[in-house]
Amino acid sequence: MKLLIVEDQPKTGQYLRQGLSEAGFNTELVADGSTGQQLALSGDYALLILDVMLPGRDGWQILQAVRSAGLDTPVLFLTARDAVEDRVHGLELGADDYLVKPFAFSELLARVRSLLRRGSATPQETSLQLADLRLDLIRRRVERGGQRIDLTAKEFALLEMLLRRQGEVLPKSLIASQVWDMNFDSDTNVIEVAIRRLRLKIDDEFPNKLIHTVRGMGYVLEERPA
Amino acid sequence: MPRLSLSSRLALLFAACTAVVSLFAGVLFSRASEAHFVELDQQLLDSKLIGVRRALHDIQSRDSEVKLADELSPQADLSLRITGSDGRRWYDSSASLPDLLPQKPGLSTINDHGTDYRVLNAPLFDDKPDSPQLTLLLDITHHQHFLQRMQHLIWMTVGLSALATALLGAWAARSGLRPLRRMSTIASGVSAHSLNARLPEESMPSELAEMAHSFNEMLGRLDDAFQRLSAFSADIAHELRTPLSNLLTHTQVTLTRPRPIEDYREALHSNLEELQWMAQLVNDMLYLAKADHGLLMPKREALDLAAEADVLLEFFAPLAEDVRVTLSRVGSGHLEGDRSMLRRALSNLLDNALRFTPADGEVRVKIIDQPKGLSLTVENSGDGISKELLPRLFDRFYRVDPARHEGSSEHAGLGLAITQSIVRAHGGTIHCESENGWTRFVIELPKEV
Numbered sequence: 001m002k003l004l005i006v007e008d009q010p011k012t013g014q015y016l017r018q019g020l021s022e023a024g025f026n027t028e029l030v031a032d033g034s035t036g037q038q039l040a041l042s043g044d045y046a047l048l049i050l051d052v053m054l055p056g057r058d059g060w061q062i063l064q065a066v067r068s069a070g071l072d073t074p075v076l077f078l079t080a081r082d083a084v085e086d087r088v089h090g091l092e093l094g095a096d097d098y099l100v101k102p103f104a105f106s107e108l109l110a111r112v113r114s115l116l117r118r119g120s121a122t123p124q125e126t127s128l129q130l131a132d133l134r135l136d137l138i139r140r141r142v143e144r145g146g147q148r149i150d151l152t153a154k155e156f157a158l159l160e161m162l163l164r165r166q167g168e169v170l171p172k173s174l175i176a177s178q179v180w181d182m183n184f185d186s187d188t189n190v191i192e193v194a195i196r197r198l199r200l201k202i203d204d205e206f207p208n209k210l211i212h213t214v215r216g217m218g219y220v221l222e223e224r225p226a
Numbered sequence: 227m228p229r230l231s232l233s234s235r236l237a238l239l240f241a242a243c244t245a246v247v248s249l250f251a252g253v254l255f256s257r258a259s260e261a262h263f264v265e266l267d268q269q270l271l272d273s274k275l276i277g278v279r280r281a282l283h284d285i286q287s288r289d290s291e292v293k294l295a296d297e298l299s300p301q302a303d304l305s306l307r308i309t310g311s312d313g314r315r316w317y318d319s320s321a322s323l324p325d326l327l328p329q330k331p332g333l334s335t336i337n338d339h340g341t342d343y344r345v346l347n348a349p350l351f352d353d354k355p356d357s358p359q360l361t362l363l364l365d366i367t368h369h370q371h372f373l374q375r376m377q378h379l380i381w382m383t384v385g386l387s388a389l390a391t392a393l394l395g396a397w398a399a400r401s402g403l404r405p406l407r408r409m410s411t412i413a414s415g416v417s418a419h420s421l422n423a424r425l426p427e428e429s430m431p432s433e434l435a436e437m438a439h440s441f442n443e444m445l446g447r448l449d450d451a452f453q454r455l456s457a458f459s460a461d462i463a464h465e466l467r468t469p470l471s472n473l474l475t476h477t478q479v480t481l482t483r484p485r486p487i488e489d490y491r492e493a494l495h496s497n498l499e500e501l502q503w504m505a506q507l508v509n510d511m512l513y514l515a516k517a518d519h520g521l522l523m524p525k526r527e528a529l530d531l532a533a534e535a536d537v538l539l540e541f542f543a544p545l546a547e548d549v550r551v552t553l554s555r556v557g558s559g560h561l562e563g564d565r566s567m568l569r570r571a572l573s574n575l576l577d578n579a580l581r582f583t584p585a586d587g588e589v590r591v592k593i594i595d596q597p598k599g600l601s602l603t604v605e606n607s608g609d610g611i612s613k614e615l616l617p618r619l620f621d622r623f624y625r626v627d628p629a630r631h632e633g634s635s636e637h638a639g640l641g642l643a644i645t646q647s648i649v650r651a652h653g654g655t656i657h658c659e660s661e662n663g664w665t666r667f668v669i670e671l672p673k674e675v
Binding site for chain 1: 548
């Protein structure tokens, strides 16, 4: 899976590439718009990450060229400006997502994964599982080690999200947006509390913990060797 | 091209009005006097006609000519022409009579070589169709001269009175507009450093008092906004200084000597927390800046506020249970607004309320739907906030508890300011009241903006 990053600020570009590579993506970085456009038009990429302000051709021009060439490669925009017109403009031109600097890397990573997942049809699952934790999507039941666990509707939704994206670090903002449909930056610690309560039910009685806090970044559901 | 000044415009308008009025009066007067002259001439000519007819009654007698001369002689400006029914000229009382005279019967006026005549045509015998024609001519040159002189006089009056009123009007307008100039003098003296200047509203004429009032209010608002803005910039610097100095110190101390890898990780984590706090702060400030520039443009979607409130209460439920606070909602209402923005506004209020509600307390959301607008109240039980602090609650970076706590979940104090911006972007207002152990944030939203 190859990603193209077009970003002219060397530090930002380098860190993005390093982060995405370490997350398992094959990443290419170019610093100017013209080269970026050439590469983007080759169609070899699964996702384009474009900065708006670029030397040569700006991010919007690249996006326009890509779309008019008939390519539907997902495009994620990065911008330092958060003017409403910018956002509208980008979305009109066919951008798939939009991140305003400063953003957290964990947020970018989560969005990249969402965009990449969007195209591929996921098979209809009837249950999700990790270790001895099992979530039955049809009967809406959760069991761990054969033991039934009662969850509220939101706890169920939260656990479903964690299970579906197991191994991924999910930032709090993404959880708030996906589970509660709260699409704004909020410094409230509701998510912390919700995770703590879920842990109480899922993990507390069991020796191998599944929900982990990644400090400063979010939460991840995975089996870790004891 | 610059527009004419107000005084010049008024002066010109005055002048035009006077000119029109005096012109109208003059024309009326000149018409009336002309009509009067015509009437006098008619009377004179009619009486002379009777005399002439009588004198000509017995045309055979030689002394009828004498009689005719007697009839005409006292009136030096009167002449007579007698024309036969075949059109031949029979008699002219004076040699210098004009050749061509109007043929139509009755009174008319002609001009011949600089002499004006009033002419009366009448048959000598009323009852005979082929009677010879009598033409009486009255020299009215002096009348016409008089009328002409009067017309000149009228034009002169029109011109002079227009000029006079223009000058007087300019003076009147200038003195009438003096309060405006005073206003402008004060306005031109207003700068960022002297926003406290105010117009004397009492000494303004009634038409301008309202404007002066608005002007003063505008200055007041500017002053207020400016004060807040200056404080805001200072606050930004202050707010950023603490995390920045933490970052600097911590990074430098960590780098001073080799350490176990765990220490580096710890340092990075600590830095990350500071950085996230700063990023949140910057994003919040950008949001507020956008609101200040009128760039917060709420979408207009039909919202069921009861449902929205319930969604938020569900979101906050774990937190509330954690601190043993009861959440509830009463009332319902519908409104057109931006879902995401209003959720954010309400979420800030709920977060704030939960923060200040003691254990076993209560947080209630009340929605009152009125025909004109909608009021949305978030109230919490607790100690309340003292009255003096209420107006300051919405100020940026304002915290009821001034001591800043350490930790990443610390609020920058922008939540209520953001809520206020969102409410304002929806054309609404927000205020806070605190009494009898309840603190209440009341949002009033109009149904139509």
